[in-house]
Amino acid sequence: MAHKITPRILSGFMELPPHEQLIFNQMKQIIADSYESFGFTELDTPTLELSEILLAKAGGETEKQIYRFNKGDADLCMRFDLTVPLARYVAQHQNELTFPFKRYQIAKVYRGERPQHGRFREFYQADIDIIGSEKLSLAYDAEIPCIIYRIFTKLGLKRFQIHINNRKLLQGFYESLGLAQQTTDILRIIDKTDKIGTENVRLCLQDLGLKETDINAVLSFCAIQGSSENVFSQLKKLSVDNALFSEGLEALEMVVEAMKSLGLPESHFVIDLKITRGLDYYTGTVYETFVPDFPNWGSVCSGGRYENLAEYYTDRKLPGVGISIGLTRFFDLLREKDLLNSLGKTTTTVLVIPMSENEVNQALKIGQELRSEGIKVDVFSTDIKFKNKMAYANKMQIPYVVILGENEVETQTVVLKEMEKQTQHTVPQSKLAPTVRLLCHLRPTAPIIKAF
């Protein structure tokens, strides 16, 4: 064939080499295991849905980014998040599902936005949601930050902080100042405090037409910080006479108390009256998660409580609380800062090398014996120079090599080489599996994220 097509992928699509794929998979596994440890079960919705369904709510920027097309007489979209498919699923199967419905989904979503640094057109989201029927305990709001804590801790991240707030508390506070109408605008400005600074927030609030006394009230409200106990006592001192405020405050107190019961250390969460998580969806607890060493990463895991998951598809009231980890983006940020520990290039533990073609079948047999003991084994059976077979073991970073020559076949032994230590010794074939298992057991394992 003369004409060759240049092999390449679309920009904005992440495709990993094997050694990075291993790390990514391990992260995905830790997230999935953490979700399951809290009672979530996996849901796998189609990548393609009817546009009528996916776009029931979307609009503006999201709609422009969507991969949408026709096939036959169907108007189709690739999913742009995992929340809309969840809403559709729960509404569709509400009579078969058991509530509270705790589902997780770790899957790719698609947004055809202009590719730029750190933005992807295909990326993994790792979502959990707990959906109640009519009512849902606030204890679930407390479980969420504990799940976040478990995940990031298991990934090896030491310094991160989960920010928590309550939308009712905010709404009530602004109502009490007579600023109910401006709340949305105020929240949007406040949300930028960390980016633009308090003085610019003051200017923006002036532009909005707020009185000086109100601005001062807003700014001192937002400045409330410290331990949760301290924050609650300051909030109570404000003596805000507003039912929504009281409801939000009580909810936040209950959630924080439950978080403490769940063992979440105060070092890893903080009440932050400035965070809001968008303005039209969340109605109660909201979360953002920051890595203080890298403030420009923004939130790496966010979510909150909402009143009504599926109002576009059903009249049934389905309150819920959930979070999403932008896994592809988080992986990319860690990789960029060289914060990922290597896991090698394969999950294979042992490479069996026959010295010549004469030992191939015996090598295959030994490989199979190791596999039956739960060990992951590769056998290098192509007949090339021994040196090149060893080069494969080195390049693939396989920790143990089993060498089998004429002599070993005769004496029913093998040469077992520990690649990292560069040591080798002769082992009877009958003792090989327990020996390898012991060595594996003794091998130190590093967390995914490097200490920093």
Next chain:
Amino acid sequence: MAHKITPRILSGFMELPPHEQLIFNQMKQIIADSYESFGFTELDTPTLELSEILLAKAGGETEKQIYRFNKGDADLCMRFDLTVPLARYVAQHQNELTFPFKRYQIAKVYRGERPQHGRFREFYQADIDIIGSEKLSLAYDAEIPCIIYRIFTKLGLKRFQIHINNRKLLQGFYESLGLAQQTTDILRIIDKTDKIGTENVRLCLQDLGLKETDINAVLSFCAIQGSSENVFSQLKKLSVDNALFSEGLEALEMVVEAMKSLGLPESHFVIDLKITRGLDYYTGTVYETFVPDFPNWGSVCSGGRYENLAEYYTDRKLPGVGISIGLTRFFDLLREKDLLNSLGKTTTTVLVIPMSENEVNQALKIGQELRSEGIKVDVFSTDIKFKNKMAYANKMQIPYVVILGENEVETQTVVLKEMEKQTQHTVPQSKLAPTVRLLCHLRPTAPIIKAF
């Protein structure tokens, strides 16, 4: 909101309820583990690729079925298999990869065909391929059926048979009869033997213009069967004087010998001179896997050896051998015959139920203690009637329920209920984790596929 959109998915897309999703996930996990136990590493390619890349080879039916569209100035396709993306990937990264490259990918592919019984537009394929650079040992051809055997055995399937053949042997045989030109047509007819019967094959071969003696030679060749030893001795008795035939026979003998070294029992494979696996791609060993109890399922796992993985993208010779399991279809066939054992509705082991709101925080704490011991726990914290909390445990089929009332909090105990046995006993909170772990350890586990 007045107008509701009817929640639904596109036809031809499989979406599973939680109890089936659990089974599907477990199947996927067994396949992935089996692939990894043989040294394969995962590759995750984008769902969307440039049409120019994906359609380099495709044509005819495949091209008509593809989900293809434009976004901006890009002409895009959703992948319709995992082989073309692999070819693109290996060609693109050939200088960074270590060969032989053993990759697996278990992922969704898309074909917008007319939906019909047992056909899906979005379905999982579970592929492995071993790609060599320039040369690749026949021992890898022997590993493939052993991997198939491991997977189906671990799934609990007892009666299945891996059919193996060699394309060179066939090509050489037909050449020796002077039928080189008609080989493609003959193979297409022979391939249908099991469906249409020998007499109809004879008629078709007559239509093709074959002489009676040739037809008899073809039919007696195809009728060769029995143990591999028996087949080889019959093939040798044919005294075919053709280099390709000899090469194919020698290869098949080497592969079968290596399969035996790998411990594959003769009960689960058979040399079948009738199978061909399509006509233009495979060049050596070919495989199909049948479940004799369900002949109309056709092959549930197929593949073979090819000369050149990526000829559309590179001049480099990349021989390989691989197989694909049509996982969605296989799952659907098993489900239809009611051959799937239930795994319950969740992976959760324990549900902790606080009797009232007063015990919620203590329940959360106990849940967290169990989790730290590796147990999957759900806490029912919404304040509804106790009866309804128990109903949740029943509906979700959670095997153990931990009940915590005022009395238990005071005495630092819990009531541990074994749901299947309908027994319960009081356990000190400090002994709960080891007790649950022991119970889990003693619980019998069923294979995924029921005995039949």
